[in-house]
Amino acid sequence: MHARLPDRPGRKKAQVSASAELELMQAHRRELDEVARKSGALVTGVADANAFTAAMEGQRPTDLLPDCKTVFVLGGAQPRAGDWKSPSYRHMETTSTSDRVTAMGNRVAQHIERKCGYYAVTIPPGVDRARRPFLNIALAAELAGCGSPSLAGPVLHPEHGFMYYTAVLTTLPLPVDGPLAEPVCPAPECVSMWNEAGTTPCMATCPIDEGGCLGGRIEDGRLKERRYDVARCTTRVHTTFIPGFQKALEAVFDEPEKEKRKMILYSTQFTRTLWSMSYSNVSQGQCFECMRVCPVGSKQRSLR
Amino acid sequence: MGFYFVDTELYHRHKEAVLAMSQAIQINYPEHLPPEKRQPGFSDRQIAEKLGLEERVVREIRCVAEREFYPVDEWERALEFKDRACKGFAENGVAFSTKKYIDRAKAAKASIKG
Numbered sequence: 001m002h003a004r005l006p007d008r009p010g011r012k013k014a015q016v017s018a019s020a021e022l023e024l025m026q027a028h029r030r031e032l033d034e035v036a037r038k039s040g041a042l043v044t045g046v047a048d049a050n051a052f053t054a055a056m057e058g059q060r061p062t063d064l065l066p067d068c069k070t071v072f073v074l075g076g077a078q079p080r081a082g083d084w085k086s087p088s089y090r091h092m093e094t095t096s097t098s099d100r101v102t103a104m105g106n107r108v109a110q111h112i113e114r115k116c117g118y119y120a121v122t123i124p125p126g127v128d129r130a131r132r133p134f135l136n137i138a139l140a141a142e143l144a145g146c147g148s149p150s151l152a153g154p155v156l157h158p159e160h161g162f163m164y165y166t167a168v169l170t171t172l173p174l175p176v177d178g179p180l181a182e183p184v185c186p187a188p189e190c191v192s193m194w195n196e197a198g199t200t201p202c203m204a205t206c207p208i209d210e211g212g213c214l215g216g217r218i219e220d221g222r223l224k225e226r227r228y229d230v231a232r233c234t235t236r237v238h239t240t241f242i243p244g245f246q247k248a249l250e251a252v253f254d255e256p257e258k259e260k261r262k263m264i265l266y267s268t269q270f271t272r273t274l275w276s277m278s279y280s281n282v283s284q285g286q287c288f289e290c291m292r293v294c295p296v297g298s299k300q301r302s303l304r
Numbered sequence: 305m306g307f308y309f310v311d312t313e314l315y316h317r318h319k320e321a322v323l324a325m326s327q328a329i330q331i332n333y334p335e336h337l338p339p340e341k342r343q344p345g346f347s348d349r350q351i352a353e354k355l356g357l358e359e360r361v362v363r364e365i366r367c368v369a370e371r372e373f374y375p376v377d378e379w380e381r382a383l384e385f386k387d388r389a390c391k392g393f394a395e396n397g398v399a400f401s402t403k404k405y406i407d408r409a410k411a412a413k414a415s416i417k418g
Contacts, residue, residue, distance in 0.1 A: 086390070086394065088390065131370070149335035197409040201402055205389055226334070232378060239386070243371060289389040293401055
């Protein structure tokens with residue numbers, strides 16, 4: 001225990017019986033859920049810190065917090081229903097970021113340390129020097145039962161579909177939810193479309209065999225194969241973010257003519273990239289086209 | 305390796321292997337499998353061990369290779385794709401993307417019957 005952390009009931013867990021310990025864990029869970037909901041989270045879940053076997057070395061909870069017991073996941077901060085209807089894709093490029101859900105995670109982490117007396121680490125939304133995420137947050141959301149991975153990539157909640165997630169690593173023992181029993185993707189509508197036309201809305205929008213990012217196969221109503229061109233997806237998700245900036249800068253350096261270099265540097269594309277990068281402390285997703293057509297959660301997006 | 309960059313000869317010699325082992329530019333992703341059955345890519349440290357390189361050299365090779373993979377034209381195409389897909393959905397909904405596949409399937413069925 002760090003000297004600056006107060007002596008709280010959590011430190012005395014060894015003194016209580018197993019059932020009292022379970023009760024205490026459940027009480028902590030209720031508290032955290034309440035803090036999360038008040039902060040704006042739509043869903044919460046808890047994953048076992050030792051269940052991250054599918055994560056790459058360096059991206060597991062104990063890599064960041066060695067005594068981590070559980071991972072508290074919060075989901076929410078979805079684009080508004082109106083955002084999905086806009087004919088301007090640039091609108092969601094700007095409005096949809098991970099900053100709001102990360103702020104919710106910070107509130108939960110603060111509560112865990114101040115009120116429960118256990119260590120808590122909010123996963124930062126960016127990447128480390130190796131351009132790797134600090135934790136595989138999608139896997140955390142899956143292991144916490146907040147949703148399941150989709151053919152398109154994002155973890156989909158059964159009712160709300162696409163949303164942003166954040167994760168709080170903690171030494172606080174909590175009852176673990178575990179993954180969903182049934183995968184959310186493919187949705188029944190997508191299975192029907194696959195049986196009829198051999199595609200799904202996301203694959204039809206961004207087909208890997210026609211210059212897009214997504215492909216796959218459904219058998220007996222379940223995903224049997226997933227093909228995903230991550231490099232091409234990067235060009236779409238981070239078109240005017242740091243990767244786009246690097247590509248533009250390379251073009252500038254390669255251009256021998258001074259006037260042409262000026263055309264690149266003052267161009268709309270380069271200018272837009274610099275605007276995007278001023279948000280560089282958050283993760284920006286700039287392509288939503290596979291999720292725009294996804295039927296999971298579409299009822300929540302159907303308004304008058 | 306210099307302060308900021310990896311030797312270019314070293315980069316070209318190892319980039320394919322580094323990309324493959326890290327699963328950085330992978331096409332087949334196993335997320336449809338249960339988490340316990342998935343095999344994650346190797347970390348830079350693990351790749352370095354296998355290739356007999358320093359970890360920081362592998363990290364640089366991977367980061368440069370990931371960015372180099374598609375030329376700048378692909379970024380231009382990204383803008384066109386998003387504009388077309390977003391406007392198409394606003395005007396015609398999901399059918400904007402799916403109609404041609406459904407029509408194609410119907411035509412194939414009709415030709416079999418005919």
